Amino acid sequence: MLTTLAVSSYRSLRDIVVPMSRLNLVTGANGSGKSNLYRALRLLAETSRGGVVPALAREGGLQSTLWAGPEGGGSQGTVRTQPIALRLGFAGEDFGYAIDLGLPTPSSSQFRLDPEIKREAIWSGPFLRASNLLVDRSGPMVRVRDGRSWRVAQQHLPAFDSLFDHVVDPAPSPEVLVLRERIRGWRFYDHFRSDRDAPARQSQPGTRTPVLSHDGSDLAAAWQTIVEIGDVEALDAAVDDAFPGASVSVMEEAGRFRLRFDQVGLLRPLDAAELSDGTLRYLLWIAALHTPRPPALMVLNEPETSLHPDLLPPLARLIRAAAQRCQVWVVSHASRLIAALEEDEGCNSVHLEKRDSETRVAGQGLLDTPAWHWPER
Structure with missing residues (x-):
């Protein structure tokens, strides 16, 4: 560390x-030097x-x-x-x-x-x-x-x-x-893509992926890897914490993987291409933070981008849990995420x-x- x-x-x-320390939170006003x-x-x-x-x-x-x-x-x-x-x-x-x-x-x-x-x-x-x-x-x-x-x-x-x-x-x-x-x-994660043509929305060839790529293009393969060799109970609990009653699965067709999102009240599951930007980004964070191969240091730059404020407390719980397995560095200016992270007694706040x-x-x-x-x- x-x-x-x-x-x-x-x-x-x-x-x-x-x-x-184990969990580090970097905050400050715009232009204060967080990005530097x-x-x-x-x-x-x-x-x-x-x-x-x-x-x-x-x-x-x-x-x-x-x-x-x-x-x-x-x-x-x-x-x-x-x-x-x-x-x-x-x-x-x-x-x-x-x-x-x-x-x-x-x-x-x-x-x-x-x-x-x-x-x-x-x-x-x-x-x-x-x-x-x-x-x-x-x-x-x-x-x-x-x-x-x-x-x-x-x-x-x-x-x-x-x-x-x-x-x-x-x-x-x-x-x-x-x-x-x-x-x-x-490992550095900085602004996952979630636009209409984002790689995470497309089907990809399936290969074991213990580490989510920086752009999230291998989301489905990374998710299935966690299911098979990672902590699948923690993975499912993270989905339910953010989206009560929802579940995520991976479909395989001719060696290509696609993510499927089942939500309460819907008659059919949603494909990754149909998900909102915020939902897709949050699933990317779940996959990144539940990696079966934790690094010595994981750096998250403004993970709150495009997320609904109600998702920030669950995101903080995700990050705090990840900090039990590796050192985490978070750069943020979202007050709700900052407050939730600072509830952790071991959080090192650098303002x-x-x-x-x-x-x-x-x-x-x-x-x-x-x-x-x-x-x-």
Whole structure:
């Protein structure tokens, strides 16, 4: 489980350190920085897949994503004196990781604005110290701890590749493999499609699907997988909680699966193509949150979208139950969902506010901020 998330110089996140628990709820007014924190977490996930530099390029490049205010915060602008650095990191119950991206040194290359990875570090414990550093990447060289000394694992690492892409031998550095696979398993759900042509409304080839896809295209197969190898009683109870007396089944025709929704008062079941946007989205959330293969971290971005307010308390119960099996991160501005989630004693509410264009955790003082140290260049 992650215990701390840290971001520096990413959009409105000049320097923020967020404590995390099993169930995390991120709230705040429009424009407070909720989406920026969510996107920073997604960028962190890209490091394990070799995609952090391309992901920055899709956002307009490093210069477009950097904190645009003064280095020390506040409303008074000053001339920059520090090197450009976008830094992302987290600490967990066993390992922590941080990455520092900047601009390349001046050269004749036309990729002079392409971000480079300046530093990466993996450590044990809640925050980085010299004594608990396990893997240290500085420029093109990667060192791994070998007892009380260090051994070089890579000497010519490309500046645009993460150490996760090249340090693959688990013998000297098992923590690299452990973290890479763990981060790759993070699951993000952001605005399921429910329009008339949404994939979830169409019949799809049936194959065992323990993890619902990000767009929900394999809803029927994922539902049937839960029926056969998951907690079918919890699945049925979730449907009844939101739609009393209703039931969901999966029809198979020539190897293609379709979802069928039976509701009290109707003479025939409804096909997925006939469901309202809200009903279809809620069934997608049921399938996502009842996965037979829970990830280390599941991130839900505004799950209340297109749902009737009466569905928000049942959705909160779904999320709270899922948080018993994996760590959950929810970004929301729906007051009814927020209130229902905060009924959970273990809910970690992170309320964001913006002052002088900088996103901060409301009410967080020096004594409330988790300890955090960035690796120095």
